[in-house]
Structure formats: structure tokens, C-alpha cells
Amino acid sequence: xxxxxxxxxxxxxxxxxxxxxxxxxxxxxxxxxxxxxxxxxxxxxxxxxxxxxxxxxxxxxxxxxxxxxxxxxxxxxxxxxxxxxxxxxxxxxxxxxxxxxxxxxxxxxxxxxxxxxx
Amino acid sequence: xxxxxxxxxxxxxxxxxxxxxxxxxxxxxxxxxxxxxxxxxxxxxxxxxxxxxxxxxxxxxxxxxxxxxxxxxxxxxxxxxxxxxxxxxxxxxxxxxxxxxxxxxxxxxxxxxx
Numbered sequence: 001x002x003x004x005x006x007x008x009x010x011x012x013x014x015x016x017x018x019x020x021x022x023x024x025x026x027x028x029x030x031x032x033x034x035x036x037x038x039x040x041x042x043x044x045x046x047x048x049x050x051x052x053x054x055x056x057x058x059x060x061x062x063x064x065x066x067x068x069x070x071x072x073x074x075x076x077x078x079x080x081x082x083x084x085x086x087x088x089x090x091x092x093x094x095x096x097x098x099x100x101x102x103x104x105x106x107x108x109x110x111x112x113x114x115x116x117x118x
Numbered sequence: 119x120x121x122x123x124x125x126x127x128x129x130x131x132x133x134x135x136x137x138x139x140x141x142x143x144x145x146x147x148x149x150x151x152x153x154x155x156x157x158x159x160x161x162x163x164x165x166x167x168x169x170x171x172x173x174x175x176x177x178x179x180x181x182x183x184x185x186x187x188x189x190x191x192x193x194x195x196x197x198x199x200x201x202x203x204x205x206x207x208x209x210x211x212x213x214x215x216x217x218x219x220x221x222x223x224x225x226x227x228x229x230x231x232x
Contacts, residue, residue, distance in 0.1 A: 031217040043222040109161035
């Protein structure tokens with residue numbers, strides 16, 4: 001079974017440009033998460049989808065970030081315009097939907113996209 | 119508030135035990151996780167413990183949880199060079215009854231010397 005994949009693995013752009021990151025979750029996983037680790041900081045939650053619906057986007061830093069999951073399969077995270085402080089590693093994770101009172105959930109992470117804004 | 123802290127670095131000799139410590143602040147966490155990240159790879163789930171347990175053992179891994187002190191540890195027995203990686207602890211909170219938000223520590227880089 002294929003794991004979570006992310007594209008591109010690396011991206012180097014100039015300040016003010018636009019970058020779109022893509023995440024393909026494990027097939028059948030309704031939950032999809034974006035996290036990021038900026039330089040010298042912890043990995044932080046950005047947002048959570050259930051299928052195509054955004055459930056929680058409390059971690060999105062500002063309105064330069066836009067995440068979509070059209071059709072409830074893959075997701076994109078667009079940064080427009082990119083700023084220097086957006087540099088870091090962006091992780092995507094997916095999991096099965098919590099149902100029937102279940103609370104334990106294993107999130108499977110992709111390898112991340114390393115973004116460098118110059 | 120939510121804050122998870124770990125020491126930055128640990129160095130051990132092959133065959134010794136490694137103990138990686140973590141402290142967290144959110145007493146409402148349901149589960150606590152340990153993830154491993156090898157160079158160029160994503161985060162791999164190693165093990166987890168329910169917040170009402172105090173110990174869990176899984177082969178060479180032992181997780182100890184002191185809920186009163188909000189202290190979590192991961193012990194790796196007979197540490198091997200292949201265990202060299204960054205280890206992240208994370209606490210989880212249910213969001214919208216559909217999934218969990220993970221709050222991570224900064225990661226502990228484990229170096230195993232032959």
C-alpha cells in the first residue's frame with residue numbers, strides 16, 4: 001500500500017512568488033492534515049480536512065495560505081505571496097476517520113516538502 | 119496552553135539503553151505519541167500510550183507516563199546504529215470528533231556511536 005506522498009520534495013522560490021504544495025493521502029483516508037516546521041521551531045498544526053470539508057484551520061498563519069481538497073482526495077496548500085518566514089518543512093498526514101466513539105488515531109506522515117523562500 | 123518540551127540531543131553507545139524525555143502541559147491530552155524521523159524521511163509512528171496508562175512495552179521500546187508530573191519518556195533497549203534519528207513526542211487532542219490535533223515537541227536527535 002502506498003504511503004502519503006508529497007510534491008515537490010523541495011522548492012526554492014523568491015519572496016513574493018507563489019508556491020503550491022501537493023499531498024496525496026493514503027487511499028481511503030478521509031482525514032488529511034497539514035503541519036509545518038519552520039526553522040528552529042516545533043512542528044505545528046495548520047489545518048484538518050475530513051474529505052473535502054475543512055474542519056479546523058485554526059493553525060493557518062494568515063490569509064496568504066490557502067488549502068483545498070477538491071473531491072476529497074489529494075490536497076493542495078498554496079502560499080501567495082510567499083514571505084521569508086514561510087521557509088520550512090511542510091508535512092501532510094492522513095488517517096482514517098474516527099467513528100463509533102473511537103479516539104485513538106494513527107496519523108501517517110508524508111516525507112514533507114522543504115520550502116525555501118529567498 | 120500547549121507546550122511540549124524535549125532535550126535537543128542524546129548520544130549513546132551501541133548496545134546501551136537510550137532514554138528520551140518529554141514534558142507536556144495539556145492535561146486534557148488523550149494519547150501521547152512517539153514519532154521517529156530519519157534523514158530525508160517523514161515522521162514514522164513508533165508507539166503511543168493512552169493518557170490513563172502509566173507504562174507500555176513494545177519489543178525494545180518502553181514508554182513511561184507520569185500523568186501527575188506530565189512527563190513522558192521513551193526507553194530504547196539495546197540501542198543500535200539504525201536507531202539514530204530525531205525522535206518527537208506529541209500530545210493529541212480530539213478536534214471536532216473527527217480527528218486529532220497533534221502538538222509536537224522540538225525533537226531529540228539521538229546519535230548512536232558504534
